[in-house]
Amino acid sequence: MNNEYFLPHIELTGNREASVEGCKGVLQYNEEIVELNTGRISVRFTGCDLCLSSLDSSLAIVKGKIMTVEFL
Amino acid sequence: MGIFELYNFIRGYVCFSIENGFYERFINLCTGEKISIWDIEKKDGKIYAKTDIKGFEKISQPAEKSSVKLEVCKKIGIPFLMKNYYKRRFLFIGIALFFIILPILSGRIWCITVTGNNTIPDEKIISILQKSGIKKGTLISKSDSKICAKNLLNNCNKISWAAVNFQGSFANVEIKETVEPKKKLIESTKPANIIASCDGELVYTEIYKGLPTKKFGSGFIKNEILVSGVSKYKDEIFEICHAEAYIEAQTKHEIKIKNKTENCKKIKKIRHSYRLQILNFSIPIFPALKPEKNAEIFDSESYLKIGNVMLPFGILTRTKTYFENCKYNNPKIADTDLIRKENFELEHLKVINRKITSYGAKYICLENVGIETHINVEK
Numbered sequence: 001m002n003n004e005y006f007l008p009h010i011e012l013t014g015n016r017e018a019s020v021e022g023c024k025g026v027l028q029y030n031e032e033i034v035e036l037n038t039g040r041i042s043v044r045f046t047g048c049d050l051c052l053s054s055l056d057s058s059l060a061i062v063k064g065k066i067m068t069v070e071f072l
Numbered sequence: 073m074g075i076f077e078l079y080n081f082i083r084g085y086v087c088f089s090i091e092n093g094f095y096e097r098f099i100n101l102c103t104g105e106k107i108s109i110w111d112i113e114k115k116d117g118k119i120y121a122k123t124d125i126k127g128f129e130k131i132s133q134p135a136e137k138s139s140v141k142l143e144v145c146k147k148i149g150i151p152f153l154m155k156n157y158y159k160r161r162f163l164f165i166g167i168a169l170f171f172i173i174l175p176i177l178s179g180r181i182w183c184i185t186v187t188g189n190n191t192i193p194d195e196k197i198i199s200i201l202q203k204s205g206i207k208k209g210t211l212i213s214k215s216d217s218k219i220c221a222k223n224l225l226n227n228c229n230k231i232s233w234a235a236v237n238f239q240g241s242f243a244n245v246e247i248k249e250t251v252e253p254k255k256k257l258i259e260s261t262k263p264a265n266i267i268a269s270c271d272g273e274l275v276y277t278e279i280y281k282g283l284p285t286k287k288f289g290s291g292f293i294k295n296e297i298l299v300s301g302v303s304k305y306k307d308e309i310f311e312i313c314h315a316e317a318y319i320e321a322q323t324k325h326e327i328k329i330k331n332k333t334e335n336c337k338k339i340k341k342i343r344h345s346y347r348l349q350i351l352n353f354s355i356p357i358f359p360a361l362k363p364e365k366n367a368e369i370f371d372s373e374s375y376l377k378i379g380n381v382m383l384p385f386g387i388l389t390r391t392k393t394y395f396e397n398c399k400y401n402n403p404k405i406a407d408t409d410l411i412r413k414e415n416f417e418l419e420h421l422k423v424i425n426r427k428i429t430s431y432g433a434k435y436i437c438l439e440n441v442g443i444e445t446h447i448n449v450e451k
Contacts, residue, residue, distance in 0.1 A: 025100040051113035
């Protein structure tokens with residue numbers, strides 16, 4: 001089975017917006033850190049003035065000044 | 073306002089805040105229960121977010137499970153506005169109807185005015201316009217004023233000029249009538265005879281020009297020449313002139329009255345029926361009148377007015393006048409019919425003798441019987 005099916009799909013628009021498909025939940029949320037559970041791995045966005053502009057059962061859109069993107 | 077914001081405004085949404093407790097658990101519980109939340113941001117130690125009306129109804133359970141304190145900040149959208157103004161809903165419905173109905177009605181003709189007519193009745197002109205397609209309720213954009221004016225000229229000989237102008241919802245019709253001479257006179261330079269207008273016996277003549285053909289006391293029949301415009305002299309010379317004369321003759325007239333021997337009189341009866349006219353619709357208020365033979369029917373209209381402006385709301389009245397025969401025993405009353413006819417038919421005549429008969433009366437009158445007729449002369 002192809003492992004790519006279980007990985008999230010992340011789209012970055014500069015350092016202002018990131019949309020994450022395959023999001024299963026929020027692990028951590030505050031103005032500087034947003035950590036999302038995407039199944040096998042989790043994605044952490046760090047920056048400032050971060051907010052979740054849209055949150056669905058499978059899609060999350062993070063807006064704000066993104067400094068780093070980490071895969072944990 | 074973007075399309076997304078507009079869409080949410082139409083559906084309605086709630087801005088809320090949560091504090092204390094576990095924010096992440098709350099967000100995960102909301103997404104698990106398919107509660108749509110967006111614009112999640114953290115400010116001053118609180119999390120602010122937005123959800124729709126259906127989501128807000130379900131949000132209390134995740135808030136309780138995640139031990140957060142939920143607080144509603146704002147309710148935005150048309151459903152909330154409608155709830156606030158529910159008691160005044162008919163006002164808004166009325167305003168909406170006004171803006172829908174006004175452009176529909178203002179593009180139609182609701183009042184037709186006719187000016188410039190002296191002898192031609194307004195109803196005749198309006199009936200000609202109806203055949204051209206102009207009547208109350210027709211669209212102004214589909215009406216052609218030039219074609220209507222042309223139809224008026226073609227269908228009525230008495231009109232010499234016509235114009236139709238549309239001003240707002242008014243159709244103003246201006247006409248000029250033809251001027252006809254009251255009597256067709258033959259020019260005094262053209263040759264003419266004088267003939268009799270009816271049978272009679274010559275009583276008095278004054279000849280100004282021409283040759284008389286009848287003597288005093290002689291009888292004549294209708295259209296017989298009384299004064300000739302052609303004079304013949306001894307030397308076979310003919311002179312043609314325009315005959316002029318005043319000819320007074322004794323004539324006979326007769327007036328007959330129906331049912332005079334039965335001694336009956338006629339009683340006048342009047343019946344009315346009314347119809348309510350609203351825009352282009354006519355609604356009967358009372359039942360229609362039964363048809364009667366020999367009845368005179370007269371229609372009249374009265375419309376509401378504001379100043380000089382006539383509104384398309386009014387009452388149409390139909391008046392039916394007829395006479396019913398009623399037998400009686402007094403014969404003198406039957407003569408009133410005879411006197412009425414006498415005054416009408418013998419108005420311009422001098423009655424010198426009257427004889428009552430079983431069916432009416434016979435009269436002998438004095439009148440001017442001369443009529444000028446043109447003589448055709450071939451060169």
